[in-house]
Amino acid sequence: MSEKQTTTITKLQRLKRDRWLYLLLVPGILYFLIFKYAPMWGIVIAFQDYSPFKGVFGSEWVGFENFIDFFQNPDFFRLLRNTFILAVLDLVFFFPAPIILSLLLNELRINSYKRTVQTFIYVPHFMSWVIIASITYIFFTTSGGVMNEIVSYFYGKEINFLSSPEWFRPLIMGQIIWKETGWGTVIFLAALASVDQEQYEAAIVDGAGRFRRLWHVTLPAVRSTIVVLLILRLGNFLDTGFQQIFLMSNSLNRSVADVFDTYVYFVGITQGAYSYSTAVGLFKSVVGIILVLGANKLAKKLGQEGIF
Amino acid sequence: MPKMHNTPAGRVFDVFNFIFLGIIALLMVCPFLYIIAGSFATEAELTRRSFFIIPETFSLESYKYIFSTGTFTRSILVSIGVTLVGTLVCLFFTFTMAYPLSRKHLMGRSTIMNLIIFSMLFGGGMIPTYLVVKSLGLLDSYWALILPLAINPFNLIIVKTFFQNIPLELEESAKIDGCTEFGIFWRIMLPLSKPVLATFALFYAVAIWNDFFSALLYINDNTKWPVQVLLQQIILLSQTMLNDPTSMGAEYVEPPEQSLKLAVVVVATLPILIIYPFLQKHFAKGMLLGSVKG
Secondary structure, eight states: OHHHHHHHHHHHHHHHHTHHHHHHHHHHHHHHIIIIIHHHHGGGGGGEEOOTTTHHHHSEEOTTHHHHHHHHSTHHHHHHHHHHHHHHHIIIIITHHHHHHHHHHHTOOOHHHHHHHHHHHHGGGGSOHHHHHHHHHHHHOTTTOHHHHHHHHHHSSOOOGGGOHHHHHHHHHHHHHHHHHHHHHHHHHHHHHTSOHHHHHHHHHTTOOHHHHIIIIIHHHHHHHHHHHHHHHHHTTTOOOHHHHHHHOOTTTHHHHOOHHHHHIIIIIITOOHHHHHHHHHHHHHHHHHHHHHHHHHHHHTTOOOOO | OOOOOOOHHHHHHHHHHHHHHHHHHHHHHHHHHHHHHHHHSOHHHHHHOSOOSSOSSOOOHHHHHHHHSHHHHHHHHHHHHHHHHHHHHHHHHHHHHHHHHHOTTOTTHHHHHHHHHHHHHOOOOHHHHHHHHHHTTOTTSGGGGTGGGSOOHHHHHHHHHHHHTSOHHHHHHHHHTTOOHHHIIIIIIHHHTHHHHHHHHHHHHHHHHHOOHHHHHHOOOGGGOOHHHHHIIIIISOOOTTOOGGGOOTTOOOOOHHHHHHHHHHHHHHHHHHHHHHHHHHHHHHHHHTOOOO
């Protein structure tokens, strides 16, 4: 009993001693409460027939009606398919790109050349999606775009890249690879730089060629980094980049361009169906969290370090 | 790199790798070079030549035109203002929160950290966030472009780790000299974290300058649009947003359409291209100082 009391006193004393630190914390905590946690609480409207005039407390509860509506909507399968295809393409084409690029960069012997290449390949990362999309439009447009002039020279006629559904996915993949591959190498190059050089020397003594050194020394060294990034990537599996897709979609490629995120925007913000679109967003978040937890568990089972 | 014994095949690979990476690097910057060159070229050259990075003709026509329109000048000013104020606000929120969280003796520290990490994994989503911003009365306010972005949790964690790595002795000796916790933060920690401050100032500035989504969601009044939204309207929707009736005088000239689009992209990109050398120099160092070690 008396021991408990002393700890209470110490706690109070600790609070008093650290009062300046707690004061510094106030703005940050307010930020998280207002802009992160209040929206989480706002998810309850997914289970309501929310009306902005009645507010969260006055609106009628409808249970899972919004979710059932969504699953029964013909849009559901189209959105699921589009989101899923983009996510898989992303995993297959975009995810390995920085790994391959950093392995190649790592093989460069001339350091000044390596640094120059790095300086160049980071640039697109700092551009906004609007700029990337604008550049894509300028290059791929049928009215005088560079790409179409090349295409018509070899192929005889122009291709309407920007508004054909079959070109939407390749363009999206091309954009993200172009914009983010260079930046993605930062973390892998750091991991590669920390590989013990003696291992390479030992491998050379054992007669390992370059490819074998890559396979037996370099790759195992970055494996844990790859796994962690893969888990994080899976967590955002359904987060097809909203800005990118929103900017590249138009009335002609909508059939392949509509994904959960853009649907939430169009139905929620532009049409005002708050409850319904919140339900769609929640469905997406829950699937995402299940994926990340599952991937993490799988990684641990396979003897890798997870992220939790 | 240790000295490696190299086979002829290895040497061939080296040459190909050298050339391949050079091509990749050029592919990354060529579009920008074309856009910049094209924005200075005349309309006639743009229709005649398909790709170039050195214009034969030189004209400032399109720049003169866009800066003569009220719409464009206004949106540039909005973007500059929001970026400057926003960067300061973001730094304030991030650094004041990161410092207390770096003190291991602070009660409730791990709870707060767990809540932050949870918010990175799960969020309310677009609509509930929109409703919060709306209920705060921030719709059509410039603060809507700043406050929702005030803390980037990844940045927060890196800054926190940086503060943790500053030796405790510094803090103790300051305490003996009678410095309060607040004084330690202001007089010792902040000056020590200048490279980190610079790094994150640049990151936040880039994020705010590039942000298109917040303006799309929260700003309906088109006189308050930042330049990214104007860019989307002009190029992606091909709307002639620049034909602002208020700025059209009697001497109205037909704008050079193609080079005008390129010039708008250049102006929207320019601040990034200007700060990029600084950014490039700083981020490696700044990130390293606060590298996430758990």
